[in-house]
Amino acid sequence: MYLNDQLITVIIDTGAATSIISKKLMKKYDYKIDQPSNLIIVTANGSRVRSLGQISALPLEVKRQEIPTPVQVLESTDEILILGSDWLKRFRANVDYDHDILSIRTKGQLIKVPFSATRVNRFSVQIPQDEEYEEEEIEEAQMYYSDYSDEFELEYNP
Numbered sequence: 001m002y003l004n005d006q007l008i009t010v011i012i013d014t015g016a017a018t019s020i021i022s023k024k025l026m027k028k029y030d031y032k033i034d035q036p037s038n039l040i041i042v043t044a045n046g047s048r049v050r051s052l053g054q055i056s057a058l059p060l061e062v063k064r065q066e067i068p069t070p071v072q073v074l075e076s077t078d079e080i081l082i083l084g085s086d087w088l089k090r091f092r093a094n095v096d097y098d099h100d101i102l103s104i105r106t107k108g109q110l111i112k113v114p115f116s117a118t119r120v121n122r123f124s125v126q127i128p129q130d131e132e133y134e135e136e137e138i139e140e141a142q143m144y145y146s147d148y149s150d151e152f153e154l155e156y157n158p
Contacts, residue, residue, distance in 0.1 A: 001113075002061040004029050008081060010060075012095070012102065012115075016084030019069060022076035023052060031055055033073055041074065049074055062104070063111050067091070 001010045006029075018039065026032075033053030041049045052075060057068035069087060087093070091104035095115075102113045 003058070003081075005061075011080065011082045012088070012093075013082050013084050014088065016082055017086065019071045019084045019087045020051075020074050020080075020082045021055065021058065021071045022078055022080045023073055024076060025079040025081060026055065026073055028079060031058065037072055039072055041072070062106075062113055065106055065109065065111060067104075067106055 001008055018041070020041070021031075033055060035054040035056050037051040037054045039051040039054075041051060051072040053073050055071050055073060058071050060067045060069050069083070071081070091106055094103045095101075096103065100115055102115050104111050104113070
């Protein structure tokens with residue numbers, strides 16, 4: 001997959017309810033949060049992390065097709081982009097592990113992307129020690145990641 005005409009590594013995480021980008025990666029590609037978010041991400045270890053906001057249409061490119069992708073922005077020391085089950089469902093994705101092909105549907109087209117499934121280390125989230133979440137209307141979404149994971153990394157092979 002490409003972002004700003006640059007090849008990037010994307011993690012496909014079927015256990016993640018929502019797609020995210022780290023603030024560090026967002027800044028690297030000069031994107032900005034364009035919508036507020038009340039989403040709280042519940043990590044695999046049970047900690048809760050508030051989304052900094054949302055990029056409503058991150059322009060990912062797959063096989064020369066632009067795919068506007070909404071992503072939540074989280075504070076992290078790593079440069080990471082995770083496409084969760086929201087993205088997989090939106091583009092009716094199918095993962096063919098026998099042939100290492102990810103198929104998605106967009107704009108009436110079926111796009112097939114080769115991938116490699118590997119074990120990856122997850123990114124770290126910085127949670128301010130003294131921050132308590134005020135009583136307000138929020139949404140919670142399960143987001144699973146840890147230092148050791150059986151999740152898969154998607155690498156685009158042009």
